[in-house]
Amino acid sequence: MTDRIYIRPIGLASAPQVEEGRAVRLAGGMVYASRFAVILRRDGEVAERWLCDVESVAEVLGRLPDCVAAEAEDQWSNLGLVHPPLECGQRTVRLDQPQVMGILNVTPDSFSDGGAFLDNPEAGRAHASAMLEAGAAIIDIGGESTRPGAPATWEGDEKDRVLPAVEYCSAMGAAISVDTRRAGVLEAALEAGAHIANDVSALRHDPRSVEIAARAGCPVILMHAPGKGDDLHADADYDNVVFDVFDWLAARRDEAVSNGISRSKIVLDPGIGFGKSLAENLALLNALPLFHALGQPILLGGSRKRMIGALSNEAEVGDRLGGSLAVAIAGMNAGVQLLRVHDVFETVQARNVWRGMRDAALTDFSELPEG
Incomplete structure (x- = not known):
């Protein structure tokens, strides 16, 4: 039992x-x-x-x-645990309010903006600069599409895509996360100026990744995905998706700590859209406050995901801003610390208004009884 x-x-x-x-x-x-x-x-x-x-x-x-x-x-x-900030080179990302992570895809086949910045470093540089100016706390650079059915990427190709983007974002002074599950890419990216390992396989895909992250002492984002091999969306079988994902993330957290990664460096991501049905994604979104019981900062990545289209008459990827903001605000209301998004300007604006309301609430005593 x-x-x-x-x-x-x-x-x-x-x-x-x-x-x-x-x-x-x-x-x-x-x-x-x-x-x-x-x-x-x-x-x-x-x-x-x-x-x-x-x-x-x-x-x-x-x-x-x-x-x-x-x-x-x-x-x-x-x-009630207060999390220390993420130290990213010369930049410090505080976790006492929601922070926005801007997505920079340098892939030919990303579901959202594949190809737009792959062979056009000037466009990528301009996009990264615009996200930073709009208020992104972190730029997340990815060189492999992880959409359902996407082919695996050769490590050499992924390096060729990611490293130039890391270098030009580093030159801007950005806090940089690298979205990769390959140890060689992670190691090269950290050497080129990246600060955070964002691994959609939670350090399972490449056994060297945990060693590299532990040695570098960098923050690590561990995301839930049911697949064990190249297909992260495979093998999804949940008794209760909320509790199963919670238990899985707890196990990955403990495994990372046992391999030398400081617990204060670990961020957890419930993996919205990865091997989960619409109903399962919605259950996770509604249960986000539970994940604070794991004792780690939480990242939410729901921007432009397929579930938004499913809930809005199959809206195309480019027409999912409203739904993406709804997901982001749900995350803010649940106390999520990091929001990984495509639409940085709009999300930062929503966050700033949300924060203004929260700040005002702290000095609003209308709910107190008189006398």
């Missing part, structure tokens, strides 16, 4: 005084949680579910089976 525990925030607020101070500041950000579901899963099925608030959570945790008690205490502590 296998028991697992999950603490999911279900009552969120814009400011602590709305709940008269009885709220947890999620992950040191701008979202507060006052009510929680404590869920016991036994052999893959939900066995018990308790609802509680900040004042009654200790009583609920105290009645849990011994086999999950320590994990429950860790998760409760993790929900």
Whole structure:
């Protein structure tokens, strides 16, 4: 018999005084949680579910089976954990508000903008510059399409695509992540000026990647994808997609730590669109606050994804801005720290308005009782 525990925030607020101070500041950000579901899963099925608030959570945790008690205490502590900033060379990316990661694809076949910047470094440089000017905290450079059915890319070709982009983004002083699952590409990109390893295979595809990341001491983004080989979308089989992805990310986090990567350097990504149905993607988006219980910053990558088209009369990729912003705002409301997007200007504007509302909420005492 296998028991697992999950603490999911279900009552969120814009400011602590709305709940008269009885709220947890999620992950040191701008979202507060006052009510929680404590869920016991036994052999893959939900066995018990308790609802509680900040004042009654200790009583609920105290009645849990011994086999999950320590994990429950860790998760409760993790929900309020303040994350240190990401150090990216001369740039520091703070995680106390949502930050925008701008996508720079240097591929011939990306689902969104494949080919636009591959053989045109001036266009790529201009696009990266525009994203930085618009407020992108990080530029994410990828040289391989990971859309369903995309062919695998030879490592040499990926290097030829990625390294020039890393070099011109580095010359701009950008914080750079490299979106690759190949150790040789990661190593070369870090040497060329990249700062973050963004691995869609969560360091499973190439066994040398974890060694390189640990040696470099760089931040690492571990994304959930069910596929073990070249096809990251294969082998999807979930009992409960939310809990299965949570458990999978916890295991990858622990594996990375056991291989020498500092836990303070690990960011987790639930992998929206990778081996998941529309219903499964929506379930993950609705459950995003749960993932703070893992104790790591969270990255959300839903920009222009297929699910947006599925929910909007099969809108083409270029017509998914509204849906992309809806996903980004859902992430902000859930306390997500990093938003990986194509449309940087619009997302930063949405974030700034969202932050203005949150800042105002902190000084709005209209919810307090008189006297």
